[in-house]
Amino acid sequence: MSAHTANHSSEEGQTRRDFLLLTAGAFGAVGAGCFAWPFIDSLNPAADTLAMSTIEVDLAPIQEGQAITVKWRGKPVFVRHRTAAEIEQARAVNVAELRDKQSDTDRVKKDQWLIMVGVCTHLGCVPLGQKDTDAKGDFGGWFCPCHGSHYDTSGRIRKGPAPKNLSVPEYSFVSDTLVKIG
Amino acid sequence: MGSGQRAEFKNPVVSWIDERLPVFSLMQKEYGVFPTPRNFNYFWNFGAIAMVMLITMIVSGIVLAMHYTPHADYAFSSVERIMRDVNWGWMLRYIHMNGASFFFIAVYIHIFRGMYYGSYKKPRELLWILGVIIYLLMMATAFMGYTLPWSQMGGWAATVISGFFTAIPVVGDMIQTLLLGGFSVDNPTLNRFFSLHYLLPFVIFAVVFLHVWALHVSGSNNPLGIDVKSSQDTLPFHPYYTMKDTFGLGVFLLLYVIVTFFFPNIFAHPDHFVEYNPMVTPPHIVPEWYFLPFYAILRGLTFGINPYIGLSLVAMVVVMAPIYGGPDKKTGLCGLLCALGRQFALPLLVVAGIFFALGYLSQVEKASGGALLSLPLSDLVFINAKLAGVLAMFGSVILLVFIPWLDTHPVRSARFRPLFKWATLVLAIDFVVLGYVGMEAADAALFGVIPLLWIGQLGTGYYFAYFLMILPWLSRNEKALPLPVSINEAVLKA
Numbered sequence: 001m002s003a004h005t006a007n008h009s010s011e012e013g014q015t016r017r018d019f020l021l022l023t024a025g026a027f028g029a030v031g032a033g034c035f036a037w038p039f040i041d042s043l044n045p046a047a048d049t050l051a052m053s054t055i056e057v058d059l060a061p062i063q064e065g066q067a068i069t070v071k072w073r074g075k076p077v078f079v080r081h082r083t084a085a086e087i088e089q090a091r092a093v094n095v096a097e098l099r100d101k102q103s104d105t106d107r108v109k110k111d112q113w114l115i116m117v118g119v120c121t122h123l124g125c126v127p128l129g130q131k132d133t134d135a136k137g138d139f140g141g142w143f144c145p146c147h148g149s150h151y152d153t154s155g156r157i158r159k160g161p162a163p164k165n166l167s168v169p170e171y172s173f174v175s176d177t178l179v180k181i182g
Numbered sequence: 183m184g185s186g187q188r189a190e191f192k193n194p195v196v197s198w199i200d201e202r203l204p205v206f207s208l209m210q211k212e213y214g215v216f217p218t219p220r221n222f223n224y225f226w227n228f229g230a231i232a233m234v235m236l237i238t239m240i241v242s243g244i245v246l247a248m249h250y251t252p253h254a255d256y257a258f259s260s261v262e263r264i265m266r267d268v269n270w271g272w273m274l275r276y277i278h279m280n281g282a283s284f285f286f287i288a289v290y291i292h293i294f295r296g297m298y299y300g301s302y303k304k305p306r307e308l309l310w311i312l313g314v315i316i317y318l319l320m321m322a323t324a325f326m327g328y329t330l331p332w333s334q335m336g337g338w339a340a341t342v343i344s345g346f347f348t349a350i351p352v353v354g355d356m357i358q359t360l361l362l363g364g365f366s367v368d369n370p371t372l373n374r375f376f377s378l379h380y381l382l383p384f385v386i387f388a389v390v391f392l393h394v395w396a397l398h399v400s401g402s403n404n405p406l407g408i409d410v411k412s413s414q415d416t417l418p419f420h421p422y423y424t425m426k427d428t429f430g431l432g433v434f435l436l437l438y439v440i441v442t443f444f445f446p447n448i449f450a451h452p453d454h455f456v457e458y459n460p461m462v463t464p465p466h467i468v469p470e471w472y473f474l475p476f477y478a479i480l481r482g483l484t485f486g487i488n489p490y491i492g493l494s495l496v497a498m499v500v501v502m503a504p505i506y507g508g509p510d511k512k513t514g515l516c517g518l519l520c521a522l523g524r525q526f527a528l529p530l531l532v533v534a535g536i537f538f539a540l541g542y543l544s545q546v547e548k549a550s551g552g553a554l555l556s557l558p559l560s561d562l563v564f565i566n567a568k569l570a571g572v573l574a575m576f577g578s579v580i581l582l583v584f585i586p587w588l589d590t591h592p593v594r595s596a597r598f599r600p601l602f603k604w605a606t607l608v609l610a611i612d613f614v615v616l617g618y619v620g621m622e623a624a625d626a627a628l629f630g631v632i633p634l635l636w637i638g639q640l641g642t643g644y645y646f647a648y649f650l651m652i653l654p655w656l657s658r659n660e661k662a663l664p665l666p667v668s669i670n671e672a673v674l675k676a
């Protein structure tokens with residue numbers, strides 16, 4: 001009987017030890033994860049960086065065919081007063097043929113005002129096309145010089161490596177000539 | 183280590199220390215009498231040269247950090263202050279700036295040496311992988327250093343490179359924000375890059391230590407690629423190779439010093455002298471020259487993976503299956519694929535080619551919008567061009583890790599493998615051509631007619647074909663020339 005007991009208890013000892021080892025290991029891993037998280041999360045944007053900023057833009061001085069660039073959350077936002085020809089060009093496109101299918105009407109609140117984040121959806125350069133003298137690409141909108149993405153007069157991707165249209169931020173018209181972004 | 187045989191030292195102080203901590207014995211064993219193949223050529227200098235460059239970078243970097251301010255408002259002017267006001271500051275910075283380039287030159291030659299002479303083959307696989315890790319760490323360090331002067335070029339390079347992560351579906355944007363510490367490259371980014379740029383060189387140093395340790399376990403490869411058989415094949419490291427390394431190092435440093443003092447900005451660009459402006463991208467941004475080939479690969483993928491490209495890739499996998507699986511694989515899924523691949527290799531390759539062309543053309547946009555070739559389902563892109571580009575670029579570097587298993591040919595040195603030799607030399611040329619393509623604007627053309635994009639795409643194709651198709655194929659099919667009996671005999675004959 002004693003042999004049996006010894007055998008039994010040693011087996012039990014083994015499983016107990018395994019159990020302790022596993023639980024201790026699991027707790028250790030969870031603990032290490034909890035400990036690591038503050039270090040990783042500290043790399044995320046700090047409160048001051050996050051402090052959501054909204055900006056107001058006065059549209060009155062922007063003539064038809066002109067565009068301005070404003071800074072919002074550290075990024076450029078394009079505000080363009082489009083000409084009738086540009087709007088027509090943007091509307092004439094067959095949406096089904098586009099890479100990122102979106103009609104021009106979905107991208108603007110008022111036809112003549114095109115407002116979007118001026119960051120190329122490829123790898124984040126600022127496309128050219130805000131100034132008259134800039135290259136505007138094959139579709140008369142914007143051209144990203146970094147790897148050659150072409151955007152049309154609605155800011156939609158038409159050619160080149162970028163996967164998406166230039167993104168439209170949240171904005172609202174406070175009055176006819178004042179817009180709030182953010 | 184160090185617990186083995188101790189050497190005898192005459193100097194009592196040295197002897198006293200060595201009894202307690204056998205560092206002198208260790209040095210004597212690993213660098214004094216260490217048996218080294220007697221037939222090294224000058225390609226074997228570059229490991230030592232790279233080591234000297236690493237130390238140069240660490241020393242100049244530590245001093246520069248004492249004068250530099252890692253803050254978005256002051257970084258640019260603190261670098262200008264180093265250039266104008268700090269004693270010898272201009273020299274320290276030029277040493278550091280050009281030192282990075284020369285470090286990469288040494289390392290690229292070192293890597294090419296390893297590939298050409300098959301130094302990655304058994305028993306040196308781990309040695310090779312440690313080397314690839316060093317190379318990856320160097321790239322990360324160099325990229326962050328490029329950002330620190332807070333110039334237009336550096337700031338936008340950081341934007342573009344961190345943008346790679348936005349290609350990852352779903353969590354990509356979150357990762358980018360985490361890396362940058364904000365929504366764009368700004369002060370938090372600069373701070374963390376500085377911290378890491380200071381840390382990583384020491385990590386590199388540690389991995390170099392492991393790399394050298396592994397080297398001293400397996401011993402060096404040599405231009406013949408055959409194993410050392412007797413002590414007649416070797417020479418003690420000192421004085422033979424300490425001398426040869428010193429000579430090669432002297433020549434290399436001479437070139438480095440000439441560039442540093444007479445053409446210090448030869449690798450620079452006007453946009454390095456303009457402070458970073460997050461609102462305006464410079465019209466033509468390029469990474470440092472040592473990243474250009476990978477940049478060309480990134481830009482070369484203007485197309486994603488749609489059903490046609492996907493089918494083409496599947497066909498290629500089937501063709502390659504018997505080569506990867508080996509002739510004896512007859513069972514299971516692999517057995518089936520292998521049988522198919524063996525039976526229909528040529529037709530499958532043709533099919534792969536046709537589908538690739540279809541998939542490619544259906545994703546080329548006409549100037550008037552829409553695809554050049556409209557095919558059913560061609561818009562169904564599983565992996566878009568952006569993600570494909572990023573994957574190809576990272577893949578092209580990571581592939582290096584797997585060479586020991588892609589090239590399983592029993593003969594190491596290209597000297598005895600005529601086909602491998604040419605394929606590898608073409609790869610070296612391809613790498614340079616890709617670098618040229620990466621340097622030019624995205625829409626540039628060769629002689630004004632051939633778009634560089636096409637050349638970049640061809641070059642990318644060869645790069646991947648070399649590693650994934652040519653190396654495995656040659657491993658099975660290339661007949662090597664007869665090998666010499668021993669290093670000693672080959673040396674005496676010559």
Ligand code: FES
Binds near residue numbers: 121122123124145161
């Ligand atoms: S960032 Fe615009 S095309 Fe790459």
